Amino acid sequence: METEIPTIFSAKRTSFVRTSVIREILKLTVENSDILSFAGGLPNPHLLSKDILGSVMEATIRENIATALQYGDSSGYLPLRKQIIEELTDVPWNSPDSIIITHGSQQGLDILGKMFMDSDTNVLIEDPVYLGALQAFSPYHPQFFSVPMETDGPNLFWLEEILSQNKIHVFYANPSYQNPSTYTWSLEKRKQIASLLDEKEIILIEDEAYRYLDFEGNVYPSVSSLRKRNDLTFVLGSFSKILSPGFRLGWTVVPEVYRSLFTAIKQGNDLNSNQFSQVIVSKLLDEMDFKDHLRSIQRFYSEKKEILVSLMKNFLPEAKFSLPKGGMFLWVEYPKVSEKELMKQCLTSGVAMVPGSEFSPVKRTSSNFRMNFSFLGDVEMEEGVKRIAKVYRDINT
Ligand SMILES: Cc1ncc(COP(=O)(O)O)c(C=O)c1O
Incomplete structure (x- = not known):
């Protein structure tokens, strides 16, 4: 009924x-x-590889079970945060403290929505846009502005037009192999937009879920790494597309000034990310030729x-x-x-x-x-x- x-x-x-x-x-x-x-x-x-996964799970049960079955640090399992720094991020101000491990990068989107969006917050998004970001941000009812996408990134004429006529607070973007369009920002556009965002003092939420899925093995520099304002830029990464979404693990690179707030909000969500998954993924990264x-x-x-x-x-x-x-x-x-x-x-x-x-x-x-x-x-x-x-x-x- x-x-x-x-x-x-x-x-x-x-x-x-x-x-x-x-x-x-x-x-x-x-x-x-x-x-x-x-x-x-x-x-x-x-x-x-099922063989490597199997042996890593066995070794975890033998050697790390006390850690794997416990609550953990809200920021994430330290060995894994160190591995992310070494292998999977490019912003020059990185340190293990800047990495907060989340339940998928999707949780990072939700936390950033909670942190930065009210009903009077002007949020710029791409058109088309990753639906999951709209789902994460919409409950906070921000004012959405959208910039049309071209195959090499946002249309710069419209981007400048929107930024000159409105006080945009946050730009959510998915610059590499975007979901759904797979459009990828050129290096030139990355540089231009990084400096525009610095000039206008805009927070960037840079979603890099597909960063490592280039068919030729290329890796573009993140837009965040090209910004001077490292206090205004967040990069989201994910293990879903490079290992498995079953682990439900991702991370956010968080500027120092926002770390305690981000962590406190995450604690309210789930206390800490799945510790068992984190230990397994950390061991997998150790064991496999990544x-x-x-x-x-x-x-x-x-x-x-x-x-x-x-x-x-x-x-x-x-x-x-x-x-x-x-x-x-x-x-x-x-x-x-x-x-x-x-x-x-x-x-x-x-x-x-x-x-x-x-x-x-x-x-x-x-x-x-x-x-x-x-x-x-x-x-x-x-x-x-x-x-x-x-x-x-x-x-x-
Ligand atoms: C652009 C983008 N961002 C974030 C996510 C969320 O991924 P996950 O939470 O599995 O890391 C997805 C999932 O498909 C995605 O396509």
């Missing part, structure tokens, strides 16, 4: 909470294994991208997309169809993609869909593209 209670008693902020069609589609595809899903952002679970592991992930994703690109060119030449340099998505424009119709008919035909409107800062339809290529097998991918092509042609005739 439906009940009125939630709306009567819920806090005002709950009316701003955004739901996610992606999670709904994921639920559907888990419940119905016949659906071929290009929808999730699911890293391929077979990329992590650079070699990254290269094999990059090669694998690059090959999967090639396969999807050639399937799309063969079976759906009407679809338009730019070639990604990294990441796990194609951002595909399907001309001359209604987004809702294509989505509905695809699901009926047993294939799922995420409609572009999900990544729009404002309510509007889109002719783009996000297609993941990292999860489906090659044969399933071909069958999925054929199903989409049939649906697309049926709608268009």
Whole structure:
């Protein structure tokens, strides 16, 4: 039976909470294994060596069980924070104290929303934007401004226009292999925007969840590393795309002045991040050849991208997309169809993609869909593209 209670008693902020069609589609595809899903952002679970994982788990149980099964430091397990500094960050003012380990980078987004956003806070985001960031920030009901994205980063004309006409407090950006577009800021734009943000004194929340997924193994300098105002810049990283989302571990590089506040908010969330996962991940980094592991992930994703690109060119030449340099998505424009119709008919035909409107800062339809290529097998991918092509042609005739 439906009940009125939630709306009567819920806090005002709950009316701003955004739901996610992606999670709904994921639920559907888990419940119905016949659906071929290009929808999730699911890293391929077979990329992590089961042998190394098994021996690391055994060693943890033998040697580190007291630590692994205890509460831990709210900032995170120190050996892991040191490894992150050595291998996975580039801001020059780093020290283990600057790293706070979170439950996925998603928790970092939530904490930063809580720290910086009120109803009168002007927050700049990209268009399109990572939906999970909108979900994290929306309950605080900030005023969102959005800058249109080009394949090499934000449109600079619009960025300067927005910054000159409004006092922007926070810019949330995902500069490398953005979710959903995979657009990647050029080095030139990174430098220009870093200095603009310094000049205007704007806090940057830089989401680097896909930083290490370049198909050629390139790593761009973070925008934060190019800023002079290191007190106004946060970098979020994640183990989800480079090891496994199952560990639920990420980190935020936090400027010194905000560390105690960030940690106190995290304590209110969960006291500390999963200690067991942290010990395992730290040992994994010790045991595996991490650079070699990254290269094999990059090669694998690059090959999967090639396969999807050639399937799309063969079976759906009407679809338009730019070639990604990294990441796990194609951002595909399907001309001359209604987004809702294509989505509905695809699901009926047993294939799922995420409609572009999900990544729009404002309510509007889109002719783009996000297609993941990292999860489906090659044969399933071909069958999925054929199903989409049939649906697309049926709608268009
Ligand atoms: C751009 C971006 N940021 C953050 C996240 C959250 O990742 P996690 O919480 O698994 O680290 C995701 C997940 O897909 C993402 O695509």
